[in-house]
Amino acid sequence: MKNKTYQTFDEAVVDIPDGSVFMSAGFGGVGVPRNILAAVGRQGAKNLTGISNNGGTLDAKVDVGTLIAAGQVKKMYCAFTAATHPSQVTPFVRMYNNNEIDAEVIPQGTLAERIRAAAAGIGAFYTPTTVGTELAVGKEQREINGRRYVLEYPLHADYAFIRAWKADTFGNLVFRLTQRNFNPVMAMAARITIVEVENDIVPVGELDPDHVHVPGVYVDRLVRIPPDGIWD
């Protein structure tokens, strides 16, 4: 089976063209593909569209906000375009307020399901979330079995940036605890999936087939996080 291991993050992202759409996983600071994002920052692709739970945090860590602050991102799809507390003005929020970046705010469950729809070849789906709110305005709605639903469409991406706990050389992935979060659905949704791995990438056959969270057929490039990589 194909060995999808790359030696460096820079190699793994070198061909990402300007204008690409990327998904970046992670939640609450866990399972964030910080090494890949740092490499994309060095690589410098511009006019990117991002799909992620948020647009970065106020801590000094590399995240989607790093690419946003560097001016590499033109639009974000995310569950937060403002912080819950007005004092937390991230670079993303500041740039969004200044109209330097476009953004669409999407309820987190709808965001996850739109990504899953892309991964599952679903053309569109009806969800009860947002009914009766301003986020449903202008969207197609219908009543099904006495309940109102809003029509939502898949979110597709060229690249998924993923962080895993274990992997084999074919790209079978295992996550640890809430590191899982958006990682599996994003890995399965994108056209090209790039993964940073916290443990040594093992030969095929070493992972138990029942413990694999993402089959290797979804994965294109794997990089082991080096000792001097970004760990937290």
Add this chain to the structure above:
Amino acid sequence: MKNKTYQTFDEAVVDIPDGSVFMSAGFGGVGVPRNILAAVGRQGAKNLTGISNNGGTLDAKVDVGTLIAAGQVKKMYCAFTAATHPSQVTPFVRMYNNNEIDAEVIPQGTLAERIRAAAAGIGAFYTPTTVGTELAVGKEQREINGRRYVLEYPLHADYAFIRAWKADTFGNLVFRLTQRNFNPVMAMAARITIVEVENDIVPVGELDPDHVHVPGVYVDRLVRIPPDGIWD
């Protein structure tokens, strides 16, 4: 945490009323909840509606066909209302041909996704499967991004009959290899989920949270298959 273990299959199915809708997992003879189905046969509930990949096979084993042959089922939702080979006339096919049972044939992927939609609170979804065939006739269709899709609705059920490899007393479930098949989505879709387990039901805390395929919150009743139970 609640202990959901029952001592016998008869206890676990005693209250299933006439007219219930059940899902029964299994594929290719693996992961079939044969002990639960046998108990439902003994219990005798009538006018059931079944959701399953098929309506039973020609072998002598207990399966959904056992309930059908006993006249307990009025309608089946399944991917096969005829055998692939005309010589394989199961009790279900014979009764269907004689109009003694109603049935709706559903492509297997649409069947799985309709069950998943029930598990995921989705009101309806668009799938490309069946477009241009007689199974799409009379169904709502629309073009999305240049491709035609058919609108499909969730399949809900009162009960799911499930077979698992391992479980803890709270109902966290683990499956082995292709035993998994329809089991997780059905376990997550139904209102009441009843599980037969091939290994001793262990105390909570013994299963690795990363290896659990169905969280215990979805499971209501567990029975360990006894040595003299149905194993194959």
Add this chain to the structure above:
Amino acid sequence: MPEKPRLERQPMCDRLAMEFQDGWIVNLGVGMPTLCSNYVEPHKSLVFHSENGAIGYGPLAPPEKADRHLVNAGGQQVTALPGLAIVHHADSFALIRKGMVDVTVMGAYEVAENGDFANWRIPTRKGGGIGGAMDLAACAKRVFITLEHTTKEGGPRLLKRCTLPITAPGVVKLVVTDLGLFEVTPEGFKLREHAPGWTPAEIQACTEARLIIADDLREFRFRARA
């Protein structure tokens, strides 16, 4: 406006947590609602669910027990309880949309007597932070709200109709403020318990919506803390 003492945050959250029933799946919003998990009754077994897919996690982790891979919806490190299961984000919200969450507790800027509430966007600021709140509000079996009874400026938060963009219409069942406990009924807010020393008239004076006074109105029930 009287300057009497109001309820502290912990007793407010304790009071909501007293309503949780054995076996419930509970989702606590970021901020004040997380205090609900400090209220523990040994005979009740609750399952805490967080949006990032932890089902059955435990209290906040002390530093020596922290695991960098296990956080709640607020990104706080929590402990694993026996029976913990993990699912991915799409499956976590599948559980929410299916209506499996028995109660979601959230903070809010405003609650209205028709059960509407607002907690995600202030139109004078661009954008909003919706997170998982709309999914939870639309789909959980019960929505409980905890909030200060009045704004910093003393304005009311329990309103006839929300003035801010709502999170979900008509879903709130129970509200606790630093002045009392309010059930949302078809007729509006019913004051069931009041903060010590506060009369219904004094509470009404801080409230835009017209309050219904419960026949069995009583003083706020605190838990007996260990």
Add this chain to the structure above:
Amino acid sequence: MPEKPRLERQPMCDRLAMEFQDGWIVNLGVGMPTLCSNYVEPHKSLVFHSENGAIGYGPLAPPEKADRHLVNAGGQQVTALPGLAIVHHADSFALIRKGMVDVTVMGAYEVAENGDFANWRIPTRKGGGIGGAMDLAACAKRVFITLEHTTKEGGPRLLKRCTLPITAPGVVKLVVTDLGLFEVTPEGFKLREHAPGWTPAEIQACTEARLIIADDLREFRFRARA
């Protein structure tokens, strides 16, 4: 009708398998198509996918290696290859609908020159057996069909238009029969390879659709069997 020998099933399937490219995800239908997995080229690494969620399984299991929990879409016990991964049924068809399957090989009753094919229902019998065929046919990158060139009664199966209810419209790319290999082109069936001893005219005589004869028509290519 000439009574010359026709191709056997295994070489027919070998010929389709020769078209599989390194790294492809391959789904083989129940029955004759499963013979494709007997054709092994060491330089090609194929990933076999079955509807029940096995991704990367190996050949049929000899009795001593059989595992009662590991079967293919036909319910046959297969072996686990290193790198095997398992998903549930909904995820397995998510993979199919996303268009990840590079080729699906199926049997059929009929194939038409417009790429339609029929393999799930005979209207003279009630009901049908659709299985995963419609999902695969609608969503796989390529549909290859293997079937006998004529019915038991000698009637044609390569038609201008299908007479039976179709499984999917316009999706078939390549057809192998016991008389030859046919590419489905916008102009119709193109005969690329013929069974030994059979002339294009003889094959046309067994075919309802008008055949286009490839400029580089050649005799059927058998693999060199070990």
